Amino acid sequence: MKQTQKVPETFLGVGYTKDRAGLPLEAVRVPVPQPADEQVLIRIAASSLNPLEYKLADLNFMGRTPPVILGLDLAGVVVAVGPGVSDVAVGDAVAAMADLNGDGGWVATGGNGGDGGYALAHRFLTVRKPPSLSFRDAAALPMCFLSAFAGLYRRVQAGDTVYVPGGGGGVGHLAVQMAARALGAGLVISSGSTPQSIAVARQSGAHHVFDYKRDDITAEITKLTDGRGADLVFDSTYSEHSFVETAKAVRQGGSWIVLGVGPGKTTRLVETHSPVDATLAERGAEHVNVNLLRYFSEPATLDGEARAFLQRGMALAMEWAAQGLVVPHIDQTIDSTVEAINAGLQALKAGHGVVGKVAVIVDRDLAYVAQDTPPAML
Ligand SMILES: NC(=O)c1ccc[n+]([C@@H]2O[C@H](COP(=O)([O-])OP(=O)(O)OC[C@H]3O[C@@H](n4cnc5c(N)ncnc54)[C@H](OP(=O)(O)O)[C@@H]3O)[C@@H](O)[C@H]2O)c1
Incomplete structure (x- = not known):
């Protein structure tokens, strides 16, 4: 040593x-x-x-x-x-x-x-x-940045419409910035429930921010995308209520990415029936789970590739913050x-x-x- x-x-x-x-x-x-x-x-x-x-x-x-x-x-x-x-x-x-x-x-x-x-x-x-x-x-940065990175990096394509509910949250505001400023999304849509969280989502680069307690966000996204829906939804809210709604906003063949254990399992103690997979199946949309905890609870998943991915995430966290892209x-x-x-x-x-x-x-x-x-x- x-x-x-x-x-x-x-x-x-x-x-x-x-x-x-x-x-x-x-x-x-x-x-x-x-x-x-x-x-x-x-x-x-x-x-x-x-x-x-x-x-x-x-x-x-x-x-x-x-x-x-x-x-x-x-x-x-x-x-x-x-x-x-x-x-x-x-x-x-x-x-x-x-x-x-x-x-x-x-x-x-x-x-x-x-x-x-x-x-x-x-x-x-x-x-x-x-x-x-x-x-x-x-x-x-580390935990929240790596969570957003695990969801969005190499998935967002230039010009994509990305929907990040909860863009005032710890993970959410970094995800909005990452999509809008570092990964080249064309349109970033977000949500919040208070003037403060809505303001942070806007300052983070979201083009449209809705109030999830008041607005029909799926209808708004349908309008904004000429009926298609979002190419990619990244839901890090850990809220079943949010999951059920945001799954409806993804386009046919798009991706719905959830942080953590996912639909029906948000309490960790009881598993409930969730309609999310049926909603995604109707759209032929991909359901992706990203979960940092998995790397540490299942050591076999912490292989060389996973280590290199997380190391790249830590390096980009510093680089993008220093450049003012993800702050x-x-x-x-x-x-x-x-x-x-x-x-x-x-x-x-x-x-x-x-x-x-x-x-x-x-x-x-x-x-x-x-x-x-x-x-x-x-
Ligand atoms: N397993 C993993 O890999 C991992 C890693 C990091 C975080 N997490 C988990 O991810 C969750 C988020 O972490 P965080 O640090 O971002 O927490 P946070 O700062 O408390 O943010 C939570 C966000 O969710 C939003 N929200 C709550 N209900 C919503 C709904 N129905 N629709 C839309 N947005 C809603 C809130 O918006 P308003 O404040 O505007 O209401 C807030 O912006 C936590 O449960 C955390 O434990 C898991």
Whole structure:
């Protein structure tokens, strides 16, 4: 293991300490992990909130033995690397995603750094952060960007009509930007239910944004496409209500792409009958499931091709953000305290009050250090 920086033996993380205890998360002192083959140990500057984090606390469905530290989106500085890591080195500023069946880097020190927060990431999920991109913005990208990327990359063709419901959401607003600004879609249609989320979908590049509680969006898409429907629908809302509606908007022979486990299974606990497959069959449309969790819950799926795909996604996240093509909308920036993280996750769980992303400052000195200055405190 290559390591030149002094790293403490433990840190005060934030996570769940009991099986399926749900929120609130708690502060718990844990050992700083050691990087194994092809792993990188990162001192965390910033992270972000994702719905996955309250779901893991609620259901512990990755089968972990608590305590489990959350905060799986990571941006910070490499402090140690395991054997087989050559593309990043100690001292590099990086963005990364921790394994979704692993630990993250939230701390209970309120952004003051304290002992710092530390997390491991695989080499292929770690990428150098461009100097022009802040740690805060870099940390808002990994999970949501990779989710949008897994749905849209190599599927959107130049000129396509793409429908992304929920274009004010964490994944949704990045998907709208990706389709409209990076992948050459001709027409991007989106939706939201509040003035704030509708505004974020518009700012993200959607040409038309409807109110899904008020408008007949399928009829609007039919009009906008001269009766054809959308070439591609990417539904990352995790809402059965949305799935049933958006499946009707896809054209004959088009693609309906869903993030996660898909129709009829949104609760994870009970499977319900869903009409989505029948709707898609009437249209001869393809039903595609993209699910980042699958890579980590079924290790056999994490083969060389999947690793290369995710590594390409991490590289493009940095490249497109630095070019201003796909930029996270940070709705709130919170300090890494148990209270602030719990409040943020509660709001995400309740499904209101959050648009775009909530950034978490884990270590203020590191996060706000001048971009071209080596982090003095390390
Ligand atoms: N398995 C995976 O690979 C994976 C990866 C990442 C995320 N996810 C899951 O994907 C979901 C979305 O994540 P996120 O970070 O984007 O969450 P988020 O920021 O809470 O966004 C949810 C979005 O869904 C929209 N929405 C809710 N009901 C809708 C409906 N009926 N029609 C249209 N839009 C609707 C909301 O719009 P308004 O706010 O305007 O109402 C909001 O924009 C979460 O459940 C998350 O756990 C899964």
